[in-house]
Amino acid sequence: MNLFLISQFGQLIHHQALIKRDGLKNNKLVILYTIANTEVPRKIELEADKGIFDEIILAELPLRPNSVNLENINKMTEMYSQLLGGVSNLYMSSFESHYNICHKIAMNRSIRTHLIEEGLATYKYSYSKFKSPRPKESDSLAKALNDSGLSSNRYYPFAKLAYVSLRNFCGYIRDIYIFPIQIFKTLSYKKTSEYNVFNHIKNLSDERNAFID
Numbered sequence: 001m002n003l004f005l006i007s008q009f010g011q012l013i014h015h016q017a018l019i020k021r022d023g024l025k026n027n028k029l030v031i032l033y034t035i036a037n038t039e040v041p042r043k044i045e046l047e048a049d050k051g052i053f054d055e056i057i058l059a060e061l062p063l064r065p066n067s068v069n070l071e072n073i074n075k076m077t078e079m080y081s082q083l084l085g086g087v088s089n090l091y092m093s094s095f096e097s098h099y100n101i102c103h104k105i106a107m108n109r110s111i112r113t114h115l116i117e118e119g120l121a122t123y124k125y126s127y128s129k130f131k132s133p134r135p136k137e138s139d140s141l142a143k144a145l146n147d148s149g150l151s152s153n154r155y156y157p158f159a160k161l162a163y164v165s166l167r168n169f170c171g172y173i174r175d176i177y178i179f180p181i182q183i184f185k186t187l188s189y190k191k192t193s194e195y196n197v198f199n200h201i202k203n204l205s206d207e208r209n210a211f212i213d
Contacts, residue, residue, distance in 0.1 A: 003083065004053075005092040005102065007032040012044055014116050015091060019052045028055045030083055034063050059083060066097040073101070080105050087111055 002024055004015045012029075019027055029048055033041035041058050048056055059079060062072040080102040084090065090106045091114045092099055106113050142151075150156055 001087050002027045002089045002091065003087045004029045005032065005083075005090065005099070006030070006044070007041075009040075009044060009047070011093045011116070012048060014093070016049055016052060018091070018116060024052075027053050028057065028087075029053045030057045030059050032059050032061055034061050034065065036063060057083070061098065073098075077101050077105070084109060084111060089114065091116055093117065 002019075004019075004027060006012050006015055006029065015029075018024070031041045031044050031048075045056055045058060050056075061079075062069070062075055065072060065076060076098045080098075084102070084105055087106070087109075089112050090102070092102065093116050095103050095115060103113050105111075144150075150159075
């Protein structure tokens, strides 16, 4: 079975053109969507050519499927595992985030994956200096504060001040504890510094002082 995975009208057009060009048979269309937008997938389903698809499925993704959320990732992994049952060829237009989960499952099952390009988005990976953004702790904290409503609470500034004060106090305690250790390390490093070693060699009367000549 050939499984075609899409989420946009443009992808439907490209996938259908490929099917007609290559005369592919035994095709299943999966239209991905989230609850935030149920109108577009219904329209895509109506526009899909029923003559080339044996089955058309609407598959719901969790909200914000590209966010780093373990619960969502688990749900999408289970969903893709079920969708790929009995599939021999997988056709998709992206291999980013949750699409890559589907691709990895396909690889593990020896299902051949075909990337149907619909734009230039995937070409950024050919740029040697491109790096996918990684989540930052500061961004996660800011999002948690905003989503919970805590950042707009009138008592939040006082809580933030208390947290910063406590963190600074803990820092002071730590600094007092490690202060003598740091002094000892500084004196030890100074003895073996390049400056002291250089002057020591310079005052030697044997062949070792040839090192700095």
